[in-house]
């Protein structure tokens with residue numbers, strides 16, 4: 202079986218007066234096309250785990266493979282490049298560059314990959330239409346609602362055709378209507394285009410929409426349920 | 429796209445950016461204008477020195493300038509002059525006989541420097557005829573005419589046609605006296621020279637001092653370009669190795685130093701101002717980077733590599749500096765052009781300057797090369813200023829940066 206994400210006994214210990222074992226020997230495999238929620242109480246290690254899977258942080262021990270490739274040996278620069286090409290990110294906030302329009306924010310990732318203009322324009326248009334923002338292409342983030350900003354972030358995350366999208370509490374700052382709307386879009390992209398999503402959340406309504414729910418408690422997986 | 433982002437980032441905090449831009453513009457305006465003012469003053473002084481005092485270079489017997497004795501004359505001076513004038517760059521020459529003298533009037537005795545000239549040649553070199561304030565330029569007095577300065581006229585209580593007794597040492601060291609009559613009164617604009625210089629006919633002075641017609645003490649040469657002064661002097665020196673040929677820069681003590689220091693001064697002023705501005709630019713940009721920690725972290729997370737982050741911040745700083753700097757230069761240029769043509773009258777302070785040999789009306793000016801050099805200095809300053817904030821941004825750790833709220 203080929204997994205998009207494969208973690209093997211991954212741990213992360215934060216040094217300090219009292220060392221914190223934020224993630225504790227986690228084995229987690231994610232298949233292509235899954236729609237997975239990572240849940241758990243605050244401080245259970247969700248962000249830490251996602252950051253390691255996304256190559257933003259390195260595990261203290263254990264190994265992580267993305268699309269079969271081991272992350273551990275990569276240099277900082279290779280890692281940035283790897284993130285650019287293989288992983289889409291949606292954060293809780295501050296996702297967008299304030300001085301760029303929705304269109305430019307989405308295009309930005311492709312520019313970094315030296316994709317030609319025609320392809321860029323076509324993709325940006327398609328993505329922003331898919332997230333329902335075809336009429337907001339030239340708006341700057343400050344002119345968009347929180348929900349709209351997160352939708353641009355999803356479009357941006359997909360611009361580089363990543364292997365999967367990591368979203369750390371993407372709906373935490375949204376009202377229920379925007380949350381619903383964002384999840385509709387994510388679920389549809391997952392279903393129709395086979396985009397793999399891994400997201401963390403506290404929100405029961407979000408958890409309810411996930412097709413797989415991985416629960417963390419004190420850095421360990423306490424349950425892993427597919428439905 | 430990076431350029432677009434950098435450019436737009438500048439305008440995110442309009443007031444802060446404008447403050448920096450205005451500070452840069454004002455600082456450079458002040459620095460550049462001061463340089464232009466100083467340079468204008470120096471250039472005028474240099475022109476004065478060349479056109480009414482030293483000319484471009486002078487030829488003497490090697491001992492003359494030090495000892496000022498009659499016996500250190502140059503033999504066959506008219507031939508030397510002819511040879512010098514054969515150079516196409518030479519505009520005019522003046523052969524002089526010079527002696528220190530005691531000048532006596534009915535009221536006072538005092539020292540003077542007597543310069544024996546051929547009036548026609550002298551005026552072509554120093555414009556002496558244009559400085560007459562009373563009487564005429566060697567016209568109207570038949571025997572032993574003398575041209576004295578206004579200062580001398582006042583201190584010796586002399587008027588036109590007054591008689592003066594001049595006592596000099598002749599060739600053999602004998603003291604000889606003879607009487608002259610004031611033909612004209614001049615004012616040169618250089619108080620120190622006016623204190624001592626008096627002009628007489630060369631023939632008259634030669635005969636008093638027992639010198640032959642072809643024996644001069646000094647040959648002053650005016651050529652068509654300041655820049656050619658030293659090379660031409662050098663050529664003449666090679667032709668007459670036993671004489672002393674010195675360009676204007678070396679004729680007065682401190683002149684070369686003053687001229688060279690003048691050039692350095694301009695850059696020194698601008699340099700100091702730029703260093704001060706450097707800190708304000710660095711400060712502003714560091715603030716801008718700190719404020720955007722999360723945003724920069726996010727950019728690095730989604731795949732903007734460190735080189736590009738570095739470039740982005742560099743460009744932002746460069747843009748900021750490159751708006752304010754050239755703006756200041758432009759304003760300075762306009763100022764220098766307008767005051768350069770109208771001149772700035774120093775008024776009361778000007779009198780003091782005048783005593784020191786400077787003109788009372790300053791016409792600021794700055795040559796293209798200086799503008800270019802100042803621009804290069806601004807650019808270097810901007811690069812240095814850009815470095816620190818960009819390095820700061822590089823040190824951000826994306827996973828920590830995005831956790832911060």
Ligand SMILES: Nc1ncnc2c1ncn2[C@@H]1O[C@H](COP(=O)(O)OP(=O)(O)OP(=O)(O)O)[C@@H](O)[C@H]1O
Nearest residue numbers: 215216217221223242243244245246247248249250
């Ligand atoms: N940089 C750090 N240094 C030290 N400890 C840290 C650091 N980052 C996180 N931790 C600790 O690691 C543990 C896991 O944190 P993490 O942010 O992964 O939890 P989380 O599940 O995402 O919580 P939340 O739901 O509140 O976002 C916590 O105990 C936290 O205090």
Ligand SMILES: [Mg+2]
Nearest residue numbers: 247248249369
């Ligand atoms: Mg978290």
